[in-house]
Amino acid sequence: MLAVRDLTVSVGPAAKSVDIVSDVTFSIDKGEVLGLVGESGSGKSITSLAIMGLLPTPGPQVRAGRIELDGRDITELQPWQRVEAGAGRIAMIFQEPMTSLNPVLRIGDQIAEAVRVHDGTSGRAAQERVRELLEMVRIPDAAVQLAAYPHQLSGGMRQRVMIAIALACRPQVLIADEPTTALDVTIQIQILGLLRELCDRLKMAMLFITHDLGVIAQLVDRVAVMYGGRIVETSDVAALFGAPGHHYTRALMDCMPGRTSERRLRPIPGQAPRPGTIAAGCVFAPRCAAARDVCREASPPRIRVADRHEVLCAFPLGFGRSL
């Protein structure tokens, strides 16, 4: 459904531009959920904005690569051009719904506006569709909630409203950028359940961006792990947690609190790289316990360690030792 090939996004003037996202490649099938996991600054949000055509100008720009939706190249198309060209539909939801909603308009009017834009309907037909969307996102007491202003709703309800607005365009792909990070866990699990249900029922593909490995494990089908602007590992979710191939993935799992009975955690030494500071070799090499000289000198190969499991590392975990 959605395919991203060698996407590279850079900032700064052409002569001395710095890549903040490098050679990102992945694809998502119909009804599939791909989790993009990484820490702050790893490039996951920039990747999603590039796919949406929402990179700010002036600012980071797509320097290379292709974004295909349903087989059509949409890399160069602005969001409105995509609608006009009938080039498929992608919707996006963000971490903080309050900043995406208009504080002085009633919820019902904001959903109706999205319906009007995408369906071209108004009046009774639009109202019918609004009610249908509310049911899809399981908002109870529709009449009361439609008349409410955003500040009168809880964080969980606001995120349901954002999902309803996103669904108004009948998206083939939904991009969700940390949609539950600001929510309490008992609310988060309800939103995650709702998103999973919608993907399954509407056969919608979803790119789910998060820093939380717990959410990844329980929600997504496939995982892409990002570090320093690169995808360092892609895998089916069960295989990733069963046998991670990249040393960063392993280290990230090991430093999660609550997983070990040891008194001390095992942090990753050092700090995440700033864009442009890695001159050569593997981006993770400065923090990697298994790094050898070659890792600091040459770019690591992308090795297929198993079916549907690729690792950007010269010495993947549990691979090659038997050779």
Add this chain to the structure above:
Amino acid sequence: MTGEAILELRDLRAAFDVRRLGRKLRLQAVDGVSLSLGEGEVLGIVGESGCGKTTVGRSIIRLSPVQSGAIVFKGTDVLAAHGARLRELRLRIRMVFQDPYASLNPRRSIGDSVAEAGDINGAFASRADRTKRIAETLSAVGLDPTFAGRYPHELSGGQRQRVGIARAILPAPEVIIADEPVSALDVSVQAQVLNLMMDLQEQLKLSMLFISHDIGVIGQISGRVAVMYMGRIMELAATRPLLDDPVHPYTRALMNAIPKPDPSRRISGAIELGEPPSQFERPAGCVYAPRCPLASERCARDVPQLRAVEQSNRMVACHNV
């Protein structure tokens, strides 16, 4: 809890008056919390936003007004302290805040920020002593002493939080109140800071109240955990039993809702857990009753008191367990 209590809260209540659409409303942030922190103990307070955990922490050093109840630190009535005595208490009970960006003055050097408590209270014998103490404290939190001359914007989030910890430990406190100290950090850096806090707690024999919404973090550092919901303690128990075998229906729902890095436990479809009621329309009986699958008529009417269950030291506020 084992050993002497160093800090005790008795039936603590705290409320804020808020104006909504011209109406004066009262928000009962803390509604009868009793806790005691043992010497050298790490006690975790966990709960979701608005449960009152932060207000409890801030009340202890009088950053937040208290309605009623008692706070006793080593036999001293904290709520009666004023002026010089309150300042002295605030050197012995120190706070580490969540946001290392907001809690450091951007125009003061790291050294000056770290030394602030000592400067105000005349703790340094000389200029040289001050410099030495700053260097020692920075080293203790794993920062190079040259950081003293730098400014907050030059530091990463993890380094700033180390500075926040250095500020807290400079006057050799006995109690640390840490309010979400690692919540703003990425997990790889969070582990570094948590390890540092555990090391310092042991070396300096600190008693610590560790406030967080993150059960994983709480479980790693605390010996006992109090679970709060809408201003009250729902369950209080040793960490392992609480995490492995929660008893209160709210604690159970909370534990079940935490995403675990285990792909065999998939989220498959709609989950209905409800949402907490408005802070201004508190249920008359148990505050969790409107969302509770076990709720009976009695729960809507009577407030369940925190009481010991089983033979263990577990305390639960529920009529039905």
